[in-house]
Amino acid sequence: MTTSTGDRPPPPDLTEAQLGLALEAAQLGLWDWDVVTGRLVWSERSLEMFGVPLEQRTGSVTDIEAPIHPDDLPAVQGALEQAVATAGVVDVEFRTVWPDGSVHWVHARGRALVDGAGHVWRVIGTNDDVTALRAAEQERARDAARMAGLVGVAQALGDAQDELEVLQVVAERGVRLMGADGAVLGLLADDGRRVRALTSGQLAEDVRAEVAEMPVGVPVPLVVTAVTGEAVFFGDRAALAERYPGAVELYERARTQASATVPLLARGRVVGALGVAFRGPRTWRPADRELLETFAALTAQAVERIRAREAERAATRAGQRLSEMLQRSLLTDPPEPNDLRIAVRYQPATREAQVGGDWYDAFLSSGGTTLVIGDVAGHDRTATAGMAQVRNVLRGVAQTVGEPPGAVLGALDRALQQLRVPTLTTAVICQLDGPGPGGGRLLRWSNAGHPPPLVLHPDGTTELLWRRPDLLLGVDPAAGRADHELVLEPGATLVLYTDGLVERRGESLDDAFERLRLAAAGLHDLPTEQVCDVLLGRLGSDAEDDVALLVLRP
Template sequence: MSEQDARDEGEREGTGPAPQPPQPPPAPDLRIYVDTELERIGTQLRALADAKDRLQGLLDAVLAISGELDLSAVLRRIVTTAMDLVGARYGALGVLHESGEYLKEFITAGLNEEERAALAGIPFPHGRGVLGLLIQDPEPLRVENIPGHPSSAGFPPGHPPMRTLLGVAISVRGEIYGDLYLSERYDSRPFDREDEDVVVALAGAAGIAIENARLFAQERESAERFQRLLLPSLPDLSPFEVATVYRPATQPSRLGGDWYDAMVLPDDTVGVTIGDVGGHDLDAAAAMARIHSMLRALLYDRRTPPSEVLVQLDRALQATADIPVTTVCLARIEPHETGWVLRWSTAGHFPPLLITPDLETEYLDAEPGVPLAVSTGIARPDHTHELPAGSILLLFTDGLVEHHAHSLDEGLTALADLAATHAERPLKEFVRVLADHHPSDGQDDMALLALRIPASTRCPEPGPPGGPAV
């Protein structure tokens, strides 16, 4: 059967002609067709690339705000990442008052120095005008002309001109926490639905990050309060001046084993100690309480050199308790015919730092001895050093100087420089500055005790070194 016969037969049977492949248009039309298709495909590919970039930007933003633990840092990061996602020049986050009726805090970003100076002294917005629309109705808000909006209350003098607005509410545990505001895209176009969608998605992650930061603050506050209950309230050490600081680690729920203590001993000397129990949990805190209490009792009861007190402490602990490795620096400040002398012994701890009245610094390096809970058969040496009147003796734990990215020597050098820079401040302010600007990475708790040495007039008579208790 010929091809024509087959077609005729198909038509007679009602099947119709066989399908024919599409015929390309004439050459000029074909070129236009191909160009149009290529342009369409290119547009689709660019849209897909833009969507991918925006999705990646959103994921990066979520990771960025989730990585913060400090609440103020979280709030600022939310604003700046939202600005980056939609290309906005200005951004702000208003935190609602507990009543939910107005803003109690307003975090801004994008203002340059001149704009900030122009707004100096002007109260921050509390949620009137267009900003208040989100307080009344927490649905996403887009405004193309703020001054022309019926709810606009106008801008204060010196406020930079703003025309467009995108506002999204942030919820935490189902309640509105605050409102995120963005204004003025860099390309001058109004905010669109895609901008709204990505900022709404960010706001959902922001609510989780805010709740995490609040929980972290609560846990840190509880851990710090518990730790402080274990630390002593220091007595009056006149004529010595003393100041202390304890700071918990930046990690949530990390109890520490750092402690300090100071007291006037029965022989009119002053005993000071600082220590660090290994670990960052309830066991470490409990061990610290036991060690500190036992050391305080031994120090007060025995007029022996510090090394012998540490030997007795180590023996008693290993016989009565299972404790982790612990470092201690124990010292007696004793009167001397020319002033005061420091007699100390360490169990694997950092040496004291001495800052003289002429702001010279010296670490009192000496044989450190082994930490507690290592061996009771190793002798512990004592060391002595004269203390000039007006100098500062600083005892501290490793949380003040250790940093994962720097050597320990760098941390110790930085601490000595910092101490020399601020040694002329009042002693309480001095220790706060050291704690606020410490060279460590903040991953460990820190304790520090500073003692200012008085003049040597009318010193009590020294007792016999190493004599019996009285």
């Protein structure tokens, strides 16, 4: 059957239609520059990205000059000139300024076309609006900079000697960090019946006087948060009015629109609240909440330290208990073979909540007994989590590979890279064979940037097993790993430890290891448990870092 098309125009080219759909889906704009005539053809999408009204377009390549940011124009012109000169490509990112003053980001890609004589006669390409992408990147960078700024705030809070100095840090550095217009500290009285408010100078005097001291029943966010520990975030006064209608008049006098109040927590107990105020509305992003809550945690530590020395000591003990709890959950008891005596210790850092990445391990494998001592960089829960990952992967690798220590460390390093465990770790892994004909045992070990093992010989002499250490784990998984050997004679004692046992500020490593050697002198006859206790007593009492210790005697 034949169907007459009459006077209908021919169907559009399929390839052109497909290209149009692809460009629309990708939200790309087209441009076509005739190098010979200087004529520039734009698609509607490209015109939108440059903010150029259709009636203002002249058709010349100079149309791009006005909307491109003056600081970026030389780079764009250079990219086009380079493409023409080399018959190459265009790949440049730049800002455009629209008539309303708003700034947008455009990523232009293109390619030069040549004629039969090899001369460039056209450059064609696409424009991609990457404004949202750049805004997100800038927002992440600002968030990272603000979190980094907490380091200075933490130091300033640590230097504060009284509550007014804490308020000064909050009102100056904290307000600036948050981009707020004012701040208030609400401190819960010891009797739990009143909240005392320390306010910054940005608030009006009558407002400061009214909130200076409030009973716990007053229905305002600062008091409620200081009592209940509930954090609240309001984008404007209308949001506040939905929950705290009685506080609206106070916030009006304080010229506050957006606000937030988060608890000050010390050892799991609410000691007050931190509030910030903004004169305009705002949207509270998760990053903003995390920043304010972290700032409040630092402030709470400073307040608690100042309010009572006993509370500070209690906080230190709580931090140590946390470290010990994590240590007990992550560090298992060593095996108890009949022919070996193994003792282990873990001592957390003296500073509050300084949970570190130090660990020890001992387990039976096909080749005998495997001993491990290691230290993941860092002093926080991230380091502890990294330590748990490294420890568990090492156990699996050691049981599976069945190779000497150097091969085990190499396999571990590669496995950590493949599993995306981003840690820097020092470690020593030892393998101890069964007794030989003379009763001695062959000790094999490999060292990944860790302090050297110490041997206490039966005659009372001490020996640091100095060998050139290999790279830390997490630096180069392809790095070679060396094995070392030593026969442990009957009655010899092997001591593995982390750097917290010996390193001190202002002291050279040579002096630190000499202190270790002298502290270990005369301990060769003591049981392994006592060797651990004496070494910690002599060296660990002033340790600033956490300490892991493993002592073995065949």
